[in-house]
Amino acid sequence: MHLLRVQVPEFRALKNVDIEFEKDFIPKVFPLGSQNGGGKSTLLQLIFVLLHCSSHPDRLPFLNNLLAQVSIPEGESHKVLAKMDIWDGEKVVSMEFLCCNDTFLESLKSNGTATIGDISFASPFREKPLTEKQSQTSGKISQSTNEMNNLKVITEMTEVQKSDIMGKKTLLEEQLKLLNAELEVTKQEISVVRSMVESLMEFLRVEKLHYITGSSNAEKQPLLCRIVGMEVSETKSFLSKLADKIFLAAPSTQVYLFLSPDNRKLLFKAGTVDNYGTALKESKTKLPGFFTYNITSTEVITKSFIVARDQDFAERVNTGRYSGDHYQQVLNEMKQLLATGKKILPQLNPKDNTVEGVRFTTEDGTELYPENLSHGELKRLGICVWSRKIENAIVLMDEVENAFHPDWQYQIVLDLTEWGPTNQYILATHSYELCRALTPAHVKDLEPKLLPVR
Amino acid sequence: MSFQSKKEHEQLIEQQCQAIMKSTHIRNKIVVLCEGDIPTPGLRTVIGYQQLQKRPDADFYTACIPSSWTQKKPEFFSCGGRGNVLDTYFKLLELHREPRSDSYLDRNRLFAIVDLDLQVQPTGKDYLFPNTEAIFKSLYQGTKVNQQKASQHRIWVTGLIYKEAYFLIPELQPVFDDYSVPLTFNSQPLQLENIYLALGNDMDSDTNLMDNLTTACERISYCTELDCSSINQLKSSWLTQFQSVTDKEQKDELVYALLMIKPVKKYWEEQTQPEPNPFNPPLERLRDRLTLAIGHFYSTEGEKSDTEHHIPIFFKTLHQFV
Structure with a gap:
């Protein structure tokens, strides 16, 4: 999958956004820049939520939280939330997400494409x-x-x-x-x-419009999706396929528009930041494509040890001998990522030998405290483990450079293309160093475009 | 320098030195001065980078750094033309004769790399080698870097005539073949061999080469089959040899000889074209992306212990100074 183009006429800080992410660009890494408050994070979240949540009923509450911030202007029948062109490996799929009201239905009816009695989005x-x-x-x-x-x-x-x-x-x-x-x-x-x-x-089916959701607070302006040249059943099937191919990684201290307003407030209330973390953790159980990079990214690393151990054990069961080297491979990969002289190992519970975390040592086995590792090192490890599992997907990353030394800001572009070479990466960033690993044409911006004089 | 007074030139060099010295990025790192447009101060932002007409020259070398070299990477600074690079190098050394607290630069980790070119550029200032040609003779043996002597050199010259010649070496043919945009040369799918033939055929119309034939011929003296008695003889013997040899190693030697003496910039800049197609990118943008792919080639080569490519060996040498 490759996001070729995204257009957002208006959504929060975003105005007249029209960005192309060229298919033939190598590497498929696109930094996205703007001033603070320019809407980079909003754009990534909008793309992610529309594509990740639209086809899964249990994810619709996240979509509804986002839609609560959309209103159709007075006197209008609909509002286009976003248009996206996606390359699915064989063809360009042009999709449009729009919020509509009953006037929109009336206008369609008056076009005479379908004859129908009283219908309403209510x-x-x-x-x-x-x-x-x-x-x-x-x-x-x-x-x-x-x-x-x-x-x-x-x-x-x-x-x-x-x-x-x-x-x-x-x-x-x-x-x-x-x-x-x-x-x-x-x-x-x-x-x-x-x-x-x-x-x-x-x-709607006759009009080739797929009804996605209408939340209680958006009763009169539900979200529809139309894909050029596709019947509704095909649109549903495509959205479902796409949902597994879209990922968002961002800092845990980010404001996420897809959380409920009450949860969003927790981030700014004294003494409730931990609760925000809990809300995020809970949301991640329902949004498998969502990843936050922070100190807790060791969870992902721990899981990778468990998976490797189980793979080795499965091979033992299937072949009758201990031939698997998945665990060793994980150890080697992690060692390569850490600064020279440091090793990472699973932390075992002394009672039952279950893997309960990770520990760090020097080459000679001396225990290192987590503070001996930089935040950047842990973050890089976490991203590596996370992105290696992703293939042929659209990966949206916000502020990936935070906690990275300039060398690693440059390096992360090379790392991502090595760890997940088939993916497209869109990186909301403030880092000049990161951009230097690419060409100026790879870099996209959200600044308002100048329009020709009429 | 023709449009600048000596004083203006010195001021420019001084400014450039100050910019390098005060750059926090260079702390505990190797600094390499190279040719290329001096970046405008204050443009180190994402949008500033996006608005560049083309990728900074220094970034090509950065892209060639071996992929496993992830920390304390060398920092490249574009310092203008070849003369400016050398003037900046010596000025920085002069400013750092004594340790100073207002600079992040470590003079023991200061390097420069400049194009060989056809004109000989004096180094002066009591440097170990009096000019670029002397550096070349010490640093290269035939088509290869003399690795015994490489670590002596703080000022490197390219082993080919210009940095751009490294964009056209035979080993890059698969990079062009696999490139996402089909490339052409003289309206035919891009085959480097056709570019070499064009370069060979154009030898006798290149006044720069004609004026510096003696220097050029000394460089390629390892190709004993070439007749350097005149430009016409050189052209004819090179073409004959190139079209008759079948041994790949011999053929590559001839190509490297050609790329050491024949200016290639216009072939790179004007004649490496995408296929005519309204969807293909503008040339400047395409070249930027191609150099990124070429940088990746050299970066990957740098991971091989037995590589003989000049640029990876340059980095191998630099790595000793981390």
């Missing part, structure tokens, strides 16, 4: 309260039925008691009648709404 949101109502009514019916079944007239009862029970029974029967009538109405309403949703989806 329809999918009508079903939920109705099903809740249905569930509540069913509950009440069940409760009343139980109550009624418990009302039994027995011979030992006095006439007054008997009459009281009969009265209650009559009341419950009336109530049940009403509830059943209400349930029936609700069911009919649900059926109508479902039929409207089906009509809406069918209408």
Whole structure:
């Protein structure tokens, strides 16, 4: 996969963004520059969330958090959030993500491409309260039925008691009648709404528009995706394939627009930064393409030891002898990345020998404390382990140069192309040294483009 | 220097020296002065880099650094023309006769590399070798670097006529073949052999070569089959030899001989073209990317212990000073 072009008319700080990432450029590494606040991080997050979350229902909340910051201008029928051209290895796929309102549907209808009755983007949101109502009514019916079944007239009862029970029974029967009538109405309403949703989806299908999401706060402006020349089923399938080929790596102290507003606030509240870290960690469990580089990137390194150990063990089971050298390979690779004289080893739990972390030693085995390793070294190790697993993907990296000496800022370009040679890298950066490893044409900027005089 | 007074020139050199001395990047590192446009101060930003018309010359050498040399890499500084590079080199040495606290430069790790060219450039200032040609004779034996003597040299000259000649050595043919944009020479798919033939055929119309024939012929005296009695004889003997030898090693020797004496810049700059196609990039941009790929070739070569390429051996020598 290769992102050939991205266009963002307007989203937060981004205005009239139109950037090309040429397919024939080697290496496929593109620094992206702008002033502080120019929108580099926003652009990377927008691309990532649109491509990584659009096809997975469990990732839609992240997309909705981002969409909460989009509003269609007064009097407009839609707003194009982003257009992207992607090279899928065989052809250029041109996709457009747009937020729309019902006026957009009206305009499509008036074009006469489809004949349809009342449809609205609000329809999918009508079903939920109705099903809740249905569930509540069913509950009440069940409760009343139980109550009624418990009302039994027995011979030992006095006439007054008997009459009281009969009265209650009559009341419950009336109530049940009403509830059943209400349930029936609700069911009919649900059926109508479902039929409207089906009509809406069918209408969109005919228009080759894939309905991605409409969050509760974006009820009237859901997100649609259109891919030139593709039917909706093909669009869905392409988005699903693409979701596995898009990655974002960024600092853990970054503000992530795809987190909920409450979680975003944690970063700036005294004493709650750790909670922000927890929120990020949680988001990573649902966003497999998301990676943060910080001191905790040792988690990735630890995991690589475990995977290598298991691969060696699997070979032992399959071949009957200890022939695997995955663990040794990982050790060697890590050693090459560390400064001369340092080694990295898995930290074993003395009780059960499980791998619980990593430790660092000198060549002669003397233990090194983590503070003897620079943040840059740990970060480089983490990126190496992470990026080696990625193939033929679009990798977006924010502030990759932080904590790197100028030599390593230059080196990271060479490293990335060695660790993941089939990937395309888009690096939001402030580093001149990083750019020097490439040509001026590789470097892209977000500065507003001058337009010709009319 | 013709448009500059001596005083202006000295001021320029002094400014350049101060810029190098105060560059925090060079602390505990090897500094190499090279030819190329002096960068405009204050442009060391991402956008500043993007707006450059072409990749800085110094960055070609940086791209050639062997890939395993990841820390304390040498820092290259473009200092203008060959004369300016040498003047800057000697001025820096002069300024660092005594240790000084206002400079990050370590004079023991200061180097320069300049193009061989056809005109001989004096070094002066009591340097071990009086001129560029004397450096060349000491530093190279035939087509190879004399590694016994390499570590004596603080001022290197290229073993080929210009840095650009290193963009056209025979070993680069696969790099051009595999390049993402199809390249042409004289409207044909780019074959280096055709460029060599064109260079050979153009020998007798090159006034620079004619004027410096004696210097040129001394350089290529290892090719005993070449007749250096006149430019026409040289041309004719080179073409005859080149078209008749089948042994690859002999053929490469002839190519290297040609690239030591025949100016190649215009062949590189004007005649290495992409295939006509509206989607192909502008020439300047294409050349930038090609030099990046060529730099990668030399960087990879530098990882081989038995490499005989000049540039990797230059770095191997420099590495002794880390």
